[in-house]
Amino acid sequence: MPKKSPPLSVEKRRRSTGRVTLADVALEAGVSPITASRSLRGDAPVSDDVRARVVVAAEKLGYVPDPAARALASARGASIVLLVPMITNMVFVDLIESVHDVLFPAGYQALIGITHYDPAQEEKLIRSYLAHRPAGFLVTGFDRTEAARRLLADSGAPCIHLMEVTNATGIYSVGFSQADASAAMTEHLLLRGYKRIAFAAAQLDPRTLQRAEGYRRAMRSAKRYDPALEILNADQSSIALGGELLAQALKRKPKPDAIFFCNDDLAQGGVLAARRRNIDVPNTLAIAGFNDLNGSDQMLPPLTTIRTPRAAIGRTAAMMMLDLLRDADVPTLNVDMGYELIVREST
Amino acid sequence: MPKKSPPLSVEKRRRSTGRVTLADVALEAGVSPITASRSLRGDAPVSDDVRARVVVAAEKLGYVPDPAARALASARGASIVLLVPMITNMVFVDLIESVHDVLFPAGYQALIGITHYDPAQEEKLIRSYLAHRPAGFLVTGFDRTEAARRLLADSGAPCIHLMEVTNATGIYSVGFSQADASAAMTEHLLLRGYKRIAFAAAQLDPRTLQRAEGYRRAMRSAKRYDPALEILNADQSSIALGGELLAQALKRKPKPDAIFFCNDDLAQGGVLAARRRNIDVPNTLAIAGFNDLNGSDQMLPPLTTIRTPRAAIGRTAAMMMLDLLRDADVPTLNVDMGYELIVREST
DNA sequence: CTGAAAGCGCTTACAG
């Protein structure tokens, strides 16, 4: 009886890289690599018995799928691009963290791109991330170049827009109405009896401008709108800048009796500067912010603000993305997560 | 004369994916794919003439290398793993941003992992990121599981430790001495004449504990050390917690005349709480912080703190990583970036 | 300095 050459042991089959491959798992489970692949992904009809054997084999060998090989073979990787304007703004840090917390356990890697509020830069990022064959895109807002829009559409990967909402059809978005939230704060101030309400803003990105619109809408319908009450500054938002904007606002004639800052970092700088100047907040001057950032509840006095649901937006959008990637039904294209007016002692 | 079959046009050679491949570039340049590959990477001897032709062809066709294919073929991807404890701490946001700003233009993608200050979680992340064949690792500090250490060593990818320094040999690190910085702040307070200097800390991660050590060292050598002056709280650091720690500190007998908070968010909460309680800072109670975070210069009064070079650390470490990946000489294994005592009005 | 061959580890049609 001729000796058959012995079957290659699992050890032998390992390549030079030392990596446990799908082939190793298949050998161990006594099935073909393709069946092993299907069992592990669970996307095709495989008998429960076989699937179980493969799963056990994979666990035993400590198999970890190779994302590069998977991406190359399937023309769709396990990464999802997340484009945000800037990470020194805590709003986007919260967004990143919540997206990451949903995507990572589901086996997806969030690739974070920072656009610096520049559509040209964003377009570049999209172009270079496309090479990574991302499974999907999570982008901030709707404001981008025509070319970027086309790149996203042509990629075939699903794209979800964050932070804003739209009523355009066929577009996925998770956010809230920046204009409505801003109008709500303005109305709160009007209701409190403030008459000359200034709007102080920095950065002047699309969402800030939407907030400006909400403010105008509310002021106009109360017949209180005065362009002299708008302090618009394109510099980067910061606590220190809040103090400067307050100083500028107080120079307008007649003086405002309230300042609505488009972001809490400015508002925090505003109340601190007011205190430094011995201005009584809210009796001489009311101050309101937006976003309810860390520390706003600790200010002197604690800050009235709009609590925005960025963590919920990130989580919801990430889950929506997972559904889209699984071809699950995604009935709602546009999810409005709302906002919450937080009245504290500064107004 | 028999008609030769026409050469495949560049259009024809494109695969079903529609992607421009290296083969397309090679065809256009009239060289083999391998020569095209070498020309584009610039790592091997290729004649200038050929290299130029390939570069022109690549540009003309709009060729973008496929990271997945490259990672698969070379067993080393173009991604670098960056492991940080938490991104709600601005210190690490600054680190991420600076690393990203160096790595991305160099063609590397930073894969950000969040350990939540948990070594077991970090080990898991390392294990799962290893499947991505990262070119290198950037990790926070030296405190990790034995298994994690082994995984990193066995990966063959260079690893640089951030935020701390060591005198251990054969280890790359970029940071500063947390203990020395903390001792320097304590000495500043002692020099100012404060006698009962409390140390208030949260989170209690390794770097916080190193700061506690620095504080102890300075207090002991001034014969002022008293364990009753340490307020150590394992909760997550925040502005609000700073106020609570201040309240606790003021219950110690005899009362402290200064509080050194291990992080600026706590210190900011501390000065705000002191103001709320009408405590004169610094005359009744001095307050110092650590890290010089946003807003510390705007506090009432502005905060004395230690400015830590996290952006420089990120930049330097990322550049060191690029050098290591290029096999360039990296003469200094451990880079001490120092720190800066910023004296403002709170002490 | 340049190239032909083989392979990285997986998945997509196509059969059965």
Add this chain to the structure above:
DNA sequence: CTGAAAGCGCTTACAG
């Protein structure tokens, strides 16, 4: 429900 073949796009030795 399962598998043999081919290929995703690149790079690593090995030749010349």
